[in-house]
Amino acid sequence: MTPPTAHAPGGDTGATASADRARPAIDLQGLRKVYNGTPAVDGIDLAIPAGEFFGLLGPNGAGKTTTLRMLLGLTPIDAGSARVLGMDMPEQEREIRARLGVVPQFDTLDPDFTVEENLLTYASYFGLSGPALTRRIEELLELANLEPRRHARIDTLSGGMKRRLTLARSLINAPEVVILDEPTTGLDPQARHHLWRQLGRLRERGVTLVLTTHYMEEAEELCDRVAIIDAGRIIACDSPRALIAAHVEPWVISLSAASARRFIADPATLPARMLEIADSWLIYTADPAAVHAELESAALPHSTRAANLEDVFLRITGHDLRE
Amino acid sequence: MRRPLLPRPSLRFVPVWRRNLRVWRKLMMPSLLGNFGEPVLYLLAFGYGFGRLVGELDGMSYMVFIASGIICSSAMFTASFEGMYSAYTRMAEQNTWLAMLGTPLTLDDIVFAEAVWAASKGLISAAAILVVASALGLVADGRALLALPVVFLAAFTFGSLALVITAVARSYDFFLYYFTLAVTPMLLLSGVFFPLQEMPEWVQGLALALPLAHVVEIVRPLMTGSWPTGVGLHLAVIVSYGAVALVLATALIHRRLIR
Numbered sequence: 001m002t003p004p005t006a007h008a009p010g011g012d013t014g015a016t017a018s019a020d021r022a023r024p025a026i027d028l029q030g031l032r033k034v035y036n037g038t039p040a041v042d043g044i045d046l047a048i049p050a051g052e053f054f055g056l057l058g059p060n061g062a063g064k065t066t067t068l069r070m071l072l073g074l075t076p077i078d079a080g081s082a083r084v085l086g087m088d089m090p091e092q093e094r095e096i097r098a099r100l101g102v103v104p105q106f107d108t109l110d111p112d113f114t115v116e117e118n119l120l121t122y123a124s125y126f127g128l129s130g131p132a133l134t135r136r137i138e139e140l141l142e143l144a145n146l147e148p149r150r151h152a153r154i155d156t157l158s159g160g161m162k163r164r165l166t167l168a169r170s171l172i173n174a175p176e177v178v179i180l181d182e183p184t185t186g187l188d189p190q191a192r193h194h195l196w197r198q199l200g201r202l203r204e205r206g207v208t209l210v211l212t213t214h215y216m217e218e219a220e221e222l223c224d225r226v227a228i229i230d231a232g233r234i235i236a237c238d239s240p241r242a243l244i245a246a247h248v249e250p251w252v253i254s255l256s257a258a259s260a261r262r263f264i265a266d267p268a269t270l271p272a273r274m275l276e277i278a279d280s281w282l283i284y285t286a287d288p289a290a291v292h293a294e295l296e297s298a299a300l301p302h303s304t305r306a307a308n309l310e311d312v313f314l315r316i317t318g319h320d321l322r323e
Numbered sequence: 324m325r326r327p328l329l330p331r332p333s334l335r336f337v338p339v340w341r342r343n344l345r346v347w348r349k350l351m352m353p354s355l356l357g358n359f360g361e362p363v364l365y366l367l368a369f370g371y372g373f374g375r376l377v378g379e380l381d382g383m384s385y386m387v388f389i390a391s392g393i394i395c396s397s398a399m400f401t402a403s404f405e406g407m408y409s410a411y412t413r414m415a416e417q418n419t420w421l422a423m424l425g426t427p428l429t430l431d432d433i434v435f436a437e438a439v440w441a442a443s444k445g446l447i448s449a450a451a452i453l454v455v456a457s458a459l460g461l462v463a464d465g466r467a468l469l470a471l472p473v474v475f476l477a478a479f480t481f482g483s484l485a486l487v488i489t490a491v492a493r494s495y496d497f498f499l500y501y502f503t504l505a506v507t508p509m510l511l512l513s514g515v516f517f518p519l520q521e522m523p524e525w526v527q528g529l530a531l532a533l534p535l536a537h538v539v540e541i542v543r544p545l546m547t548g549s550w551p552t553g554v555g556l557h558l559a560v561i562v563s564y565g566a567v568a569l570v571l572a573t574a575l576i577h578r579r580l581i582r
Contacts, residue, residue, distance in 0.1 A: 072425070094427040107418075108418040110422070124342070125338050125339070
């Protein structure tokens with residue numbers, strides 16, 4: 001079982017397919033959106049090559065969703081341009097959306113229909129019908145692991161099932177680009193991992209994926225490249241590994257607040273940087289051995305891990321909570 | 324880029340209309356029961372109860388008079404309900420339209436489909452009344468069938484007007500304003516229950532400035548075996564209201580959702 005994609009081998013004419021690969025799947029230039037004088041998106045330049053799995057990260061209100069909405073034609077663009085698959089938004093919104101898949105932040109499944117009817121009805125909006133569609137719906141039901149629930153009403157599905165159905169629905173038109181706005185928010189770990197596997201398979205098939213998420217380990221696990229957005233601007237954009245190398249020390253040692261107080265009372269000159277977050281302290285260092293020696297001589301409990309994308313995020317967006 | 328003033332719906336509106344039809348078919352039985360049951364009750368209650376006191380009106384029995392009136396008012400009510408409560412549910416509660424905007428559909432297609440769907444529901448209710456009325460011997464001849472396309476057009480107008488209200492509504496309660504300030508006055512002043520000519524002239528003038536009276540002016544003669552007069556003017560009023568309402572509804576819904 002493989003998910004349907006538009007890059008099926010032998011299906012496309014060679015010329016168009018290679019032209020598609022030559023230019024970015026998504027090309028944003030100077031993209032800007034202002035609400036009541038306050039910029040929500042403040043000049044975003046971004047090119048996402050075809051076949052890339054790209055993540056948009058940022059605190060709440062950073063402009064992630066507004067950026068995606070402009071890509072989809074759901075928010076008017078105040079300045080700059082958004083090109084998707086070589087076409088202009090919003091002038092060619094129909095043509096663009098015909099080749100796009102969308103997984104919205106909130107479920108928009110049709111509660112009046114069963115699982116199967118939801119797929120069928122959504123397909124009709126693309127003008128799809130006939131035996132090819134019947135086959136595709138079978139494939140997607142299998143992909144989403146929802147075959148036994150095909151006649152179930154939407155309100156009887158779990159949150160994870162609804163998300164799987166929403167992803168399956170977004171693939172009905174064999175899209176070349178799939179846009180996912182916080183697809184795993186509210187899912188339990190099993191459901192999240194199931195979704196990750198499916199997204200991984202889509203990536204293998206050459207589908208371009210753009211996702212927003214609050215979960216840094218998700219972005220680190222899935223994405224080829226991520227952009228960190230703050231106050232409507234991209235403040236960093238690279239592969240997760242390169243971002244970690246560029247922005248934080250490789251090791252992180254965490255301490256409880258009580259331990260940290262004792263430790264700070266005698267601030268030895270350590271090759272380290274400290275950060276207070278919630279009830280604990282993080283010590284960032286390139287030389288963990290020196291810090292360990294110090295902590296152990298003071299008999300302070302601590303734990304050590306490799307730096308990750310979350311550390312980068314905290315470092316470059318500031319660590320205070322935002323709502 | 325500025326949005327063009329006039330909506331440009333495409334044939335893609337058809338699947339949206341069919342989606343609503345598919346939902347309706349799931350609840351068809353209670354819905355049709357209402358479509359048939361209500362006019363029967365109205366005809367029996369008003370026709371027998373009231374008609375006996377009134378005798379003849381405009382040279383026809385009160386039953387005939389009222390049958391040709393409620394076919395119009397019922398289309399108005401049905402289309403208005405669909406364009407407000409049901410459309411609002413799809414827009415604001417279920418996010419049905421938002422899901423559609425992930426596909427090649429545009430709001431122009433969606434709003435147009437909703438207006439056509441409201442018109443279809445109005446047509447269904449009018450057809451049910453026509454069946455009941457002819458079973459009761461209240462329809463003169465085959466000309467009555469010509470009332471159906473007129474009613475469909477009128478229901479499109481009332482559906483579009485309702486969508487304007489939906490576009491600015493913040494909750495279901497808001498629709499009561501429109502029912503109280505527009506639908507009910509039209510129902511009482513447009514010659515549905517009694518002839519418009521009985522009213523003072525300024526009331527007649529007011530009634531003729533609104534669409535329902537013009538629908539009744541075309542439909543009543545067709546139901547009672549004669550040809551309506553001034554059809555061009557009546558249709559012009561109905562179409563004008565519908566066209567302006569559709570343009571306004573599309574623009575307002577666009578402003579509400581695409582932001």
